[in-house]
Amino acid sequence: MTRNSAEAVVHFLRFSNDYANSIDTFKSFSTRKWHHVLQWLDDAGLALYFLRKLKDTNCADKIPAWALSRLAQNLLLNHERVDDLSHRFDCLNHRFNDAGIRYVVLKGFSLVPQYCSDASLRHQGDFDYLVDEQSLPAAQRVLLEDEYQLKPQLSAQELIFVKPSMGAPSRNHQQYSARSPHAVELHLDIWDSEQHRLPAMKSLFSVNRTITHQWGDLAFPALTDDDAFLLQVLHACQHLFTYWIRMSSLFEISFFLTRHTSDSPLWNRIEQKAGDDPMLRDFFVIITELATKLFAAPVPRLTYEWRWQIRPATRIWIENYARDCAFCGMPAHEFDLFPRAKLVLFLLEQYKGDRFREDAVRKRLIAPSRFSRIALSIKEKPSLVCNLNWWKRQMLIRRSLFHALSGLRYFFEIPRWRWLNRASSAS
Numbered sequence: 001m002t003r004n005s006a007e008a009v010v011h012f013l014r015f016s017n018d019y020a021n022s023i024d025t026f027k028s029f030s031t032r033k034w035h036h037v038l039q040w041l042d043d044a045g046l047a048l049y050f051l052r053k054l055k056d057t058n059c060a061d062k063i064p065a066w067a068l069s070r071l072a073q074n075l076l077l078n079h080e081r082v083d084d085l086s087h088r089f090d091c092l093n094h095r096f097n098d099a100g101i102r103y104v105v106l107k108g109f110s111l112v113p114q115y116c117s118d119a120s121l122r123h124q125g126d127f128d129y130l131v132d133e134q135s136l137p138a139a140q141r142v143l144l145e146d147e148y149q150l151k152p153q154l155s156a157q158e159l160i161f162v163k164p165s166m167g168a169p170s171r172n173h174q175q176y177s178a179r180s181p182h183a184v185e186l187h188l189d190i191w192d193s194e195q196h197r198l199p200a201m202k203s204l205f206s207v208n209r210t211i212t213h214q215w216g217d218l219a220f221p222a223l224t225d226d227d228a229f230l231l232q233v234l235h236a237c238q239h240l241f242t243y244w245i246r247m248s249s250l251f252e253i254s255f256f257l258t259r260h261t262s263d264s265p266l267w268n269r270i271e272q273k274a275g276d277d278p279m280l281r282d283f284f285v286i287i288t289e290l291a292t293k294l295f296a297a298p299v300p301r302l303t304y305e306w307r308w309q310i311r312p313a314t315r316i317w318i319e320n321y322a323r324d325c326a327f328c329g330m331p332a333h334e335f336d337l338f339p340r341a342k343l344v345l346f347l348l349e350q351y352k353g354d355r356f357r358e359d360a361v362r363k364r365l366i367a368p369s370r371f372s373r374i375a376l377s378i379k380e381k382p383s384l385v386c387n388l389n390w391w392k393r394q395m396l397i398r399r400s401l402f403h404a405l406s407g408l409r410y411f412f413e414i415p416r417w418r419w420l421n422r423a424s425s426a427s
Helices: 003-012 020-027 031-044 047-056 063-098 131-144 226-242 247-260 264-276 278-295 303-305 312-320 322-326 341-351 360-366 369-378 382-386 390-394 396-425
Strands: 102-105 126-131 158-162 185-186 213-214 217-224
Touching: 003 020, 003 031, 003 047, 003 303, 031 047, 047 063, 047 278, 063 126, 063 131, 063 217, 126 131, 131 158, 131 185, 131 312, 158 264, 226 278, 247 278, 264 278, 264 303, 278 303, 278 312, 278 322, 278 341, 312 322, 312 341, 312 396, 322 341, 341 396
Parallel strands: 102 217, 126 185
Antiparallel strands: 102 126, 158 185, 213 217
């Protein structure tokens, strides 16, 4: 998939009426390119948002009939998936409540309708819960009793459970099927400083500060609107730092901004909570600027105020690299010659602090966390070594090519990065 094709899709999805040029671009897409576009839309989480925009703008007849049919089929499948997941989600919440577990729901169904008008437009792959430390053993027991199994643990702050019987995720349109797998993630905290070797951040979210979120017939504890927005910012950053940010995250943040940019009490609460943390302020600016530039959402006042306080090198990264990193393909799936995804390491270097070891960048280049998870899986279950299907799902050749080629791209870019910083200091 070419960058120009993805740019055209994103431009069409902007929260503006300027989409005529995108429609003209769609007319030039070949059948082969449309196959790539649809796959990118699935990976980016934008496929069903794209379908909704086509219908809302009466442009459904501007794309091939077979492509429209595939999108419509995915929407029907996702309706069934949402119904199935909502039932599982409600049952799990009731079991947590009965066990006296103190928790708050993160992301997922709690994003509707503030970040997404209709749950059937989102592809959801997991349930996320923040639990307090005392409730963690009970939450684990509930999941194990429900036949979930704990995946190899890379973070002390996060436990991921899956149901093995559900099989492996499919990359085709069946990802929208109710039969496709989902996970349950238990979080003790949201920010894991060790994962990215970044400075520690004060605990921003707590099971003691929640609201009751109503979605359809379901009611469950969720974050307040200011906490939920900061969580979206941190979640987007964490994905950015692992070389692939799902474009739908930025789209949903932009959707929220179109509805709340003039909500002064909200931004005042966010300022009180995040204003004394320079790193969090920078992350807020990085994500909101990227989202608003891509999807033409209104810019919140805090972005205007904090953009002049961020580190000079961070500003250089935003202006020269942020958009490239946002359009990088999924590392395990997309092949690209010298992909730009690891240029985010220039940004990470700005926040290394005292706890960020000098060899951290080198380790990020040659020892990706996915390979560590593979090693842990084999250590826990040595029989996987002989499981050919399991090895195929790891996509080791593709992953190795991505890390090797993107690492070379990073080294090639170092002279330009240094020149941009020197030029900025001299001006």
